[in-house]
Amino acid sequence: MKSRRKRYVRFRLHMDGPPVSDKQLASAVRMSLLSIYGEVEVADSRFFLNEYDESGGLGILQCNAASLDNLMTSAVLLSSIDGTRVSFEPKRTSGTIRALKKRAT
Amino acid sequence: MPIDMNVKVPNKEGLDAFAQMAVKLGFTGFASTLSMSDPFEKLENGVTLLTRTDVNVKGIRAVTRAVEKARSSSTVISVPLGESRVASWAAEDSRVDLLSVPYPLKGVSLRKSTAKLAAASDTALEISIAPLLGVSGLMRSKVVKVLREATQTALDAGMPIVLSSGSDSPITMRSPRALCYVGLLLGLDWHGSEKAVYENPDRIFERNKKRLSPDYVGPGVEIVERGDPS
Numbered sequence: 001m002k003s004r005r006k007r008y009v010r011f012r013l014h015m016d017g018p019p020v021s022d023k024q025l026a027s028a029v030r031m032s033l034l035s036i037y038g039e040v041e042v043a044d045s046r047f048f049l050n051e052y053d054e055s056g057g058l059g060i061l062q063c064n065a066a067s068l069d070n071l072m073t074s075a076v077l078l079s080s081i082d083g084t085r086v087s088f089e090p091k092r093t094s095g096t097i098r099a100l101k102k103r104a105t
Numbered sequence: 106m107p108i109d110m111n112v113k114v115p116n117k118e119g120l121d122a123f124a125q126m127a128v129k130l131g132f133t134g135f136a137s138t139l140s141m142s143d144p145f146e147k148l149e150n151g152v153t154l155l156t157r158t159d160v161n162v163k164g165i166r167a168v169t170r171a172v173e174k175a176r177s178s179s180t181v182i183s184v185p186l187g188e189s190r191v192a193s194w195a196a197e198d199s200r201v202d203l204l205s206v207p208y209p210l211k212g213v214s215l216r217k218s219t220a221k222l223a224a225a226s227d228t229a230l231e232i233s234i235a236p237l238l239g240v241s242g243l244m245r246s247k248v249v250k251v252l253r254e255a256t257q258t259a260l261d262a263g264m265p266i267v268l269s270s271g272s273d274s275p276i277t278m279r280s281p282r283a284l285c286y287v288g289l290l291l292g293l294d295w296h297g298s299e300k301a302v303y304e305n306p307d308r309i310f311e312r313n314k315k316r317l318s319p320d321y322v323g324p325g326v327e328i329v330e331r332g333d334p335s
Binding site for chain 2: 014015016035036069072073076077079085086087088089090091
């Protein structure tokens with residue numbers, strides 16, 4: 001069986017309004033991916049929010065390598081989450097979470 | 106050097122917030138239609154503010170006059186795609202930097218012949234992502250359709266593409282990397298996206314910086330040293 005390669009992305013969610021929780025963010029990203037690329041892409045993406053700091057908006061997400069571009073496009077096109085206006089900024093991508101954290105320090 | 110070529114700063118009081126956001130997102134500069142004394146200037150936080158003129162008049166004569174007037178005071182001149190004769194004229198004129206896709210998009214299209222003229226005179230197609238942010242579902246698919254078609258026509262003709270935010274508030278600005286991902290949605294590959302965000306805007310800025318210099322005489326002619334008149 002072909003192994004699924006993962007990608008980890010460090011990001012910042014710029015917010016204008018009340019803080020957005022991890023559940024709200026994950027749901028909004030999935031809904032945007034569903035709206036633009038469809039149900040199969042949501043299923044294949046294996047999107048998961050690894051870390052997320054509500055106050056600062058910094059976080060790390062993981063997804064299937066093949067779905068990375070579509071997932072990022074969907075997140076970037078988010079303009080508001082439950083009344084909070086947002087701007088999603090992908091900062092760095094890596095194949096392992098360890099490398100991502102190492103580069104952050 | 107990423108420059109956001111289209112930021113709609115409403116007034117001078119709001120400029121600081123846009124400049125701060127631009128720095129946060131990693132832009133080295135942004136263009137705005139805000140009237141300034143110089144065509145470009147460095148702000149306190151190190152970001153360069155470029156003066157932009159959107160030529161929103163009808164008829165070739167009026168556009169010619171507006172472009173002539175704006176060239177010496179603006180770093181970026183943009184003509185929106187609309188009437189085909191005006192668009193073709195603007196595409197051919199080397200003083201015009203950008204052919205922009207206006208919003209609302211009804212009836213907007215980039216003709217092959219216009220794109221070829223633009224490619225020959227190095228006029229770029231500007232696509233602002235703002236219309237994609239405010240809509241969803243079927244409405245977004247209509248916007249995507251128009252933008253993808255324009256992008257494809259520009260690519261086929263070899264016309265340069267510039268991706269900008271078109272934001273009217275700091276939070277609607279997107280980072281250069283984020284703009285690259287939107288480029289993928291519009292049909293560009295990653296390299297093309299990077300070119301549209303990092304390379305082409307910077308090239309336009311550098312070209313016009315030279316043109317606006319007092320030593321510039323014409324294409325390929327500039328004063329390298331001034332002699333002593335006595």
